[in-house]
Amino acid sequence: MKIGVVTFPGSLDDRDARRAIRVAGGEPVALWHGDATLRGVDAVVLPGGFSYGDYLRCGAIARFAPVMQTVIDRAGRGLPVLGICNGFQILCESHLLPGALTRNAHLHFRNRDQRLRVENTATSWTSGYRQGEEIVVPVKNGEGCFVAAPDVLDRLEGEGRVVVRYADGNPNGSVRDIAGICNDRGNVVGLMPHPEHAVEKLTGPSIDGLGFFTSVLTAAVS
């Protein structure tokens, strides 16, 4: 199964995301921001980094890349899309996901190993986890504070669309400890923590992140 990873100018974790897909048993395919084509992939990862330097707002410029027009269109028809960190920001800026990511409450970039609780296992990217399972995955961001209007939050909670939540400390001030959410179909997931940095014992705090990439493989096969 082929999973595309988009590289924007300033993407950083694109190679890591491709490695994670490989470790999970998938076939990574590099996608380029300037090409509208998805090269026949079965799912897409928008990786972490600082697309266009994140100068204006994180993800604000990347949202308009040619590849995003296709991603937005295909996501609406069920293509599994995972946005990690900057990818999550791009998904929010694109309105594929509600809410927005703002400056961390403490105003610093923060990199730490973070405990998370998986709250929704019905998405394309989390079906391999157990409901309520706690995992440890790195976070690293300067603008990871999730915000949304109260009614939006209530709807997200009501529909079970909070996918992962910070457990044991909130690293950036996100409302209701939200670390990741999904769209109503569950094919589009965005999260601030970096599962691609938790796929090998040697280089990550755990291998707990692998489940995101193995989940989509089974989701696409079934």
Next chain:
Amino acid sequence: MPRVVVDVMLKPEILDPQGSAILGALPRLGFDGVRSVRQGKHFELEVDEPVDEARLRELADTLLANSVIEEFTLQVMPL
């Protein structure tokens, strides 16, 4: 060349940690009497004539501000 100024602020209901940090620092620096501080972005654009204000508003609305959390004001400066 005509100049266009766009100010983008977080909507009032959204927490502004930068503004709060500044407000918190003021008494320590000996500045009293400031009740609230909000921080936003200020853009200055130089544009060709004739100025198409509607189009510029669209630009501000889609790119310079994120309407989910921000609002903006736009002013075309007199030459």
Next chain:
Amino acid sequence: MPRVVVDVMLKPEILDPQGSAILGALPRLGFDGVRSVRQGKHFELEVDEPVDEARLRELADTLLANSVIEEFTLQVMPL
């Protein structure tokens, strides 16, 4: 309560990578005719009366703007 607006911009001779990145993106988004973009900060303060403008300028100069690379304008808004 009186409102004070401070706009902080990088000095014109200082590189503004943020403005350049926006300018670079505009043609791709189909916006033509913008010649330059500079990005700065916009602060809105609510202050007690009476307004001590000199003191507020000092605040802007020492805290809101980094005088090594930035300059600011300050306006006390009419009530």
Next chain:
Amino acid sequence: MIDSVQNARDTPDHPQPYSELGLKSEEYHRILDILGRRPTSSELAMYSVMWSEHCSYKSSKVHLRQFGDLPHSEALLVGIGENAGVVDIGDGYAVTFKIESHNHPSYVEPYQGAATGIGGIVRDILTMGARPVAVMDPLRFGPADAPDTQRVLPGVVAGIGGYGNCLGLPNIGGEVVFDDGYLGNPLVNALCVGVMRHEDIRLAKATGAGNVVILFGARTGGDGIGGVSVLASETFAADGPKKRPSVQVGDPLTEKVLIECCLEIFAADLVVGIQDLGGAGLSCATTELSSAGSGGMHVVLDRVPLRDETLAPEEILMSESQERMCAVVRPSAVDSFMEICARWEITATVIAEVNDSGRLTIDWRDERIVDVPPKTVAHEGPVYERPLARPLDLDDLRADDPAHLPRPSTSEELRALLLRMVGSPNLCDKTWVTEQYDRYVQGNTVLAQPEDAGVVRVDESTGLGVAVATDGNGRFARLDPYAGAQLALAEAYRNVATTGARPLAVTNCLNFGSPEDPAVMWQFAEAVRGLADGCRALGLPVTGGNVSFYNQTGDKAINPTPIIGVLGVIGDVARRTPMAFGSVPDEVLLLLGDTYPEFGGSEWAWSEHHHLGGRPPAVDLGRERAVAEVLATAAEEGLVSAAHDLSDGGLAQALVECCLRGCVGADVHLAGDPFVALLSESAGRVLVALAVERLTRFADLCKEHAVPVTELGSVRPDHQTLTVAGQIGVPLSELRTAFTGTLPALFGSG
């Protein structure tokens, strides 16, 4: 009016502001001799900046030669003199690494100064043909509670993070040290490591007449042209030049894109030579490329893309605008080169052509403004044998031994001291700083701070990797610069070995006061001699480095601060040794090395008594080599489960750090004076934990290398306390609170 070569000939007596540009009268006269006429203002600008201390190493050159005279190393592929040295790490891989300083700019504007410091060193590494894979940041600040440190430290840390994180370079280590002398003169040193295949090594030379020179990256603005605007203002009529920026602002997005663009260009084998634009900008790049190359070069300066159209030619030549590179390209490769740049949206312009004239010529508005032999600018600048004088206060300082300082006399006092020490700014947890850095990006970070050395994987299939550590102790170097440099070298070397790697090469950044002060110059000469002798004793080459002079506030110089970086190789990163206790059951604790009552320049004397005096710890490089051999072999054989080197704060600090990192307690028993055992800073020591069944083999190994071993006790996963038999027992929670609370209390918690 343009000051052309013709004009210079016609107006030989035109007075020139050479002293404003920092040139001595003899130096100016040397230029007249070289050219046989007065220089044009552009030539004067180029000579003045290239002959500055920063670019010419005129005060340090005679000393640094000792590094070049070290015995030949098999591993050294590119030595001192290129942008960065390159070493062979096996399997066809080569690694390049180097440290640079950005001290003064970081004092003026901490965020941008530190950010552009990272940017500069990364371009040096990229220029060698390598993919940058990690950065480190040795930092020095004034007292932690000084008001100006509140301004400088958060800005510097945010700048390093802001730039490095945005480039996608993991930060794998560094140092944060506070000392009074750095208050008006912080040290911001930055190290970068890069990896390439042997065949990808690129050099900074312009060869092949007919090849073209392409300037690519950011546009040129008036950044960092400093004094040269005197010249520019001469060339303007009434209106004068626009104001010039006092501070350079970094654009990490452009640099990130430049990295990817360059790597694609290298992979397509499109460049003959390449040079980054750093200090002295185009002046440096064009003269160095042509001086190192085969002949000459002709530049059409009007082609340089500008950010500021009012720049005068002298200023364009001098601009230090960031994020620019210069490549020498065969004409047949130009189209492919340009295509790659276009794909990355990087501005690229042919500005020059290589020729065999033996001269560097530059035209501006159709007039010749530069015509010089490039070697005289780039490589044959002035060289000084500055006077040296042993500092007058040194004997008094050394005589003031810390032996007379009061020590704890009861176990309660010892316990309280221990808690104060682990919470002191120099010894406390640095997470407040390191959390602001991305350590995970690229997915190859095997060890990062707070481990002894950063370890990154180079090859995913074999596990080949490198370890890097930096160290420096200004107090030791103040008491004895020769020994201080060796102690820094020994510590970095030991840190690398502690993680299980074999040390391979050395880089350095020598931070000193003014070279015009004979006492400073003596410190410098001693430190270089110490480092060169140390490298000889350890069998390591120096691959490059950086000298930063004039680090002083008024006439008060900083403590001499040689920062030494050591790089080592580890065959399989899966065999690395981390520092946390408790990863295997039944661990026993051993101390390698000997402990003496050595407190001169120690952290205890400084943080408890604000005392600096006596002699630094003795150096035994033979012992360091033996300890390193034991540790590397033990890692290969999988004998040790944890190791941590002993340095500032001694054994006490090492025990606390290993227990806290592993969240396990330990029981130790000490022979002799517990104060000395816990707080001495004797060199050549490492704390080791290993499963009890490995003890015999490990003891044999130590015997084989004549490394003394002392049994210290055992790890207690069941017991959350650090216990020193007969002395103290401190719960980990209490240690953790003391250790982690300091920086958040000083700089704000989030």
